[in-house]
Amino acid sequence: MKQPESFVKAALLTWAGNLKRLNAIFNGMTDDEMLAEVAPGKNRAVYLLGHLTAVNDRMLPLLGFGDREFPQLDSIFITSPDKAVKDLPPIQELRAQWIVGNELLARHFSSLTPDQWLERHTQVSEEDFAKEPHRNKFSVLLSRTSHLAYHTGQLVLLKK
16 A cells, blocks of 8 residues: 555544544434533533534535535534524434435545545635645545544543
8 A cells, every 4th residue: 555545544544433433422312412511501412413514514515525415504503602593403303414414425535536635625726725735635634533533522521
C-alpha cells in the first residue's frame, strides 16, 4: 500500500470508529434520555444528534457529492443554540436522518481515490487552492472526524 492510500485508509477507519462510538451511545439511549443535558446548562443529547446530522449533511456539497438531504436542520441545530427552538423534529426522525446521512457519506467516501481526497473542496477557489493545497477534501475529513470525537466526549458524560 502506498503512503497516500495508507493515510486515507487510516483516516476513514478513524471516521468509522467515531461513528461506531456515537451510534452505540445514541442507540443505547431512550428518547427520554436523549432529552438530558450533558452537563447542567449544556447541550442535550438530542441537540447533539441533530447538530452532528446537520454538520455531516453539509459535507455532501462541500466535498462535491451533491445536494444536501436535510438543509432544514441548519436553523435548529447550526445557527441556533440548544433550547432556542422550542419544537424540535421528533427524535425518531433525527435518528433516521443520522443513519441515512452517514450511509450516504460512506458510499461517497468509498468512491474516492487517494488522489481525489487531495483535490480542493468546493469552498476554496482554484486560485486559493494553488496557494494552499492543504485546503482539500482530506482536510475536511480530518476536521469533521475531530468534530465527531469532540461531541462523543460530551455525550460520554451522560453515561455515568
